[in-house]
Amino acid sequence: MLVNLETILTDTRRRHYAVGLFNCVTLEMTKGILAAAEELDSPVIIGPAESLLPGATLAEYADMMRGMAARARVPVALHFDHGFTPELVEEAIRLGFTSVMYDCSMLPFEENLRRTREMAAKAHAAGCSLEAEIGHVGSNGSAEEAIAKTVYTRPEDAVTFAVGSDCDALAVAIGTAHGVYKTTPRLDLDCLRRIAAACTLPLVLHGGSGLSDEDFRACVAGGISKINIFTHNNLAAARAAREHYTEQTGAFELMPYITEAVKRETMHHIRVFGSDGKA
Numbered sequence: 001m002l003v004n005l006e007t008i009l010t011d012t013r014r015r016h017y018a019v020g021l022f023n024c025v026t027l028e029m030t031k032g033i034l035a036a037a038e039e040l041d042s043p044v045i046i047g048p049a050e051s052l053l054p055g056a057t058l059a060e061y062a063d064m065m066r067g068m069a070a071r072a073r074v075p076v077a078l079h080f081d082h083g084f085t086p087e088l089v090e091e092a093i094r095l096g097f098t099s100v101m102y103d104c105s106m107l108p109f110e111e112n113l114r115r116t117r118e119m120a121a122k123a124h125a126a127g128c129s130l131e132a133e134i135g136h137v138g139s140n141g142s143a144e145e146a147i148a149k150t151v152y153t154r155p156e157d158a159v160t161f162a163v164g165s166d167c168d169a170l171a172v173a174i175g176t177a178h179g180v181y182k183t184t185p186r187l188d189l190d191c192l193r194r195i196a197a198a199c200t201l202p203l204v205l206h207g208g209s210g211l212s213d214e215d216f217r218a219c220v221a222g223g224i225s226k227i228n229i230f231t232h233n234n235l236a237a238a239r240a241a242r243e244h245y246t247e248q249t250g251a252f253e254l255m256p257y258i259t260e261a262v263k264r265e266t267m268h269h270i271r272v273f274g275s276d277g278k279a
């Protein structure tokens, strides 16, 4: 069933688990993620990001994923991740996404706050939840560059932002970076604990691909409610296609292998995040 992000994250802080946002771009990936959530009786979040739009339009992604999410036996939020362009975020709201991230984290704090508050009002009018980001989780380029560009979130800013912006979930920068890591990320769990103690909003961890299962568990224990995963499943899908490809293999023959690989990878993360049995 399709629900919004606020609903899916309601119990996470109190019961100490996190729900995964598994970014997906194909039917096989979407199917594998939903199958994993159903098998483990877990709520789940799916959806594309603005950076993944060259693969398909927002409307095409919405048409496919919204129907699949609505038919699932577990609660599913359809999330538009890292929307930078306000027009696209508003389009996502119109298309029936139940959650949008409006990422103004590169802008000065006050401007981020003002834009987030305006977009939150538009999202809420449509029953859609809104995620924002303060501090900045580095992205693109090499992971070392991204870490260098990371601006750690300050707990006092989280409180001001939570009160002033009316957002439903807050992405925080605690030392992770987007993409594939070449060095081990330096997580600042103390920073996370201070943010979580000061701010009751569900907190979101981006850039988890270089973290160990122990790191994830520590982040959930420290107050993270939502964890974004793309690289693991993206690589697992391509690896499955390569492993099962021969000269006689077509796209159709590869579908079940890709779905199964994404399902297995997703089940692993659902268990690590502790959302199994929480649907």
Ligand SMILES: [Zn+2]
Pocket (backbone or CB within 6 Å): 082, 137, 178, 206, 207, 228
């Ligand atoms: Zn992110």
